Amino acid sequence: MIYSVDVDIRAAVRDTEVTDRVADAMSNVFPDAELTHEDGALVAETHTLDAFSDVLHEQEILDTARRVFLDNATDDGFSFSLKKQAAFEGVVNFAVGESDELGEIDVEVRVREPDVETFIDYVAPETDEGRPVDPVREYGDRFDPEDAEY
Structure with missing residues (x-):
């Protein structure tokens, strides 16, 4: 899939x-992000x-x-927060509900191409009994429906 997104990541x-542990937390879940220090926060940007x-697939939390993502979606993108310690x-x-004592990693995703829902489908596809409905994301061009184990 070809897409164009801007992902802004921030953690107080x-x-x-x-600071290095917070940077490690951000890098562990967003390894492609470029981190910079701001007053009292770390910020990062990535475009993927x-x-x-892959982590969402591995943890089976699609x-x-x-x-x-859908609960926090707008016409321009979506946002979410992650717990620092887990990251x-x-x-x-x-992170849902009350703020964690260590705070969160806040993520804002702006989607230019394709539309927001299609990009969410790419990142976290629908599942059927825990398996992604769109096996092309899982196997890429190698996917052959006859070889799939369901």
Whole structure:
């Protein structure tokens, strides 16, 4: 799939936190992001969510991710927050409800191509009994429906 997105990632760095650990948390789930330091925060930008999508597939949390993305979607994109501590371990754990004591990693995704829902389908496809409905994302050009194990 050809797409064009801007992903802005931000995490406040509290006085009690080690900046490098917050940077590691962000890099663990967004390895393609370029990190910079701002006053009291780390910010990053990337133009891909492929590695992040791979983690969603590996953790088998596509339905949860999809629900979070669609709940926070606009005509221009979608946003979500992740728990820092989980991200430090390389795990995606969406922050919902009250703020975590360590704070969150806030992510804003602006989608230029294709439309927002199609891009969400790419990052977190619909599933049937936990398996992605769109096997092309899972196997790319190698996909042969006759070889699929369902």
